[in-house]
Amino acid sequence: NAGVTQTPKFQVLKTGQSMTLQCAQDMNHEYMSWYRQDPGMGLRLIHYSVGAGITDQGEVPNGYNVSRSTTEDFPLRLLSAAPSQTSVYFCASSRTSGPDQPQHFGDGTRLSIL
Amino acid sequence: GENVEQHPSTLSVQEGDSAVIKCTYSDSASNYFPWYKQELGKRPQLIIDIRSNVGEKKDQRIAVTLNKTAKHFSLHITETQPEDSAVYFCAARRSGGSYIPTFGRGTSLIVHP
Numbered sequence: 751n752a753g754v755t756q757t758p759k760f761q762v763l764k765t766g767q768s769m770t771l772q773c774a775q776d777m778n779h780e781y782m783s784w785y786r787q788d789p790g791m792g793l794r795l796i797h798y799s800v801g802a803g804i805t806d807q808g809e810v811p812n813g814y815n816v817s818r819s820t821t822e823d824f825p826l827r828l829l830s831a832a833p834s835q836t837s838v839y840f841c842a843s844s845r846t847s848g849p850d851q852p853q854h855f856g857d858g859t860r861l862s863i864l
Numbered sequence: 865g866e867n868v869e870q871h872p873s874t875l876s877v878q879e880g881d882s883a884v885i886k887c888t889y890s891d892s893a894s895n896y897f898p899w900y901k902q903e904l905g906k907r908p909q910l911i912i913d914i915r916s917n918v919g920e921k922k923d924q925r926i927a928v929t930l931n932k933t934a935k936h937f938s939l940h941i942t943e944t945q946p947e948d949s950a951v952y953f954c955a956a957r958r959s960g961g962s963y964i965p966t967f968g969r970g971t972s973l974i975v976h977p
């Protein structure tokens with residue numbers, strides 16, 4: 751198993767550009783989520799999904815869109831990049847059945863908005 | 865919703881000392897408490913977890929304790945080594961509902977050789 755795979759690992763954008771961060775998992779996990787990590791702020795939830803066709807907003811959803819057309823993939827779209835979206839983005843997945851299901855994280859995408 | 869507070873934000877110890885990181889949670893329905901370690905430039909990775917029907921769990925030099933009545937849980941690292949230096953996150957989660965785990969803000973542990 752590859753686990754959770756994120757692409758790209760690094761990206762530099764100009765303000766106003768759009769892009770999609772890719773996330774794929776091969777563990778047949780129902781739950782997938784996107785976090786952003788900024789210094790001193792911990793992991794803040796952007797969007798999450800509990801299954802194909804189902805998505806919901808997290809703590810900081812503004813400026814981001816998601817879709818979940820398959821169990822495996824959960825892309826994150828930046829609609830019009832802003833410098834405030836400079837961050838490290840982590841995708842995570844887990845099972846939903848049973849209480850003791852830890853999150854499995856991808857390696858992250860380091861995004862800089864100029 | 866759930867709120868998880870984590871303290872301290874930074875912890876500096878000498879090699880061989882013990883380190884303790886504490887978290888409190890607000891939702892009495894939370895029943896799963898994982899701890900993650902994030903080394904510099906890497907992904908967060910699970911190091912130990914505990915369920916609400918267990919008071920303590922150990923794995924070599926690390927242990928986690930849970931006090932359900934007080935709604936707090938702690939990570940204990942004994943005989944710290946420089947490779948323990950990392951950011952540690954606690955989290956709380958309940959079964960059912962949205963399954964969203966709530967993370968603490970993290971503790972930066974620095975182990976001085």
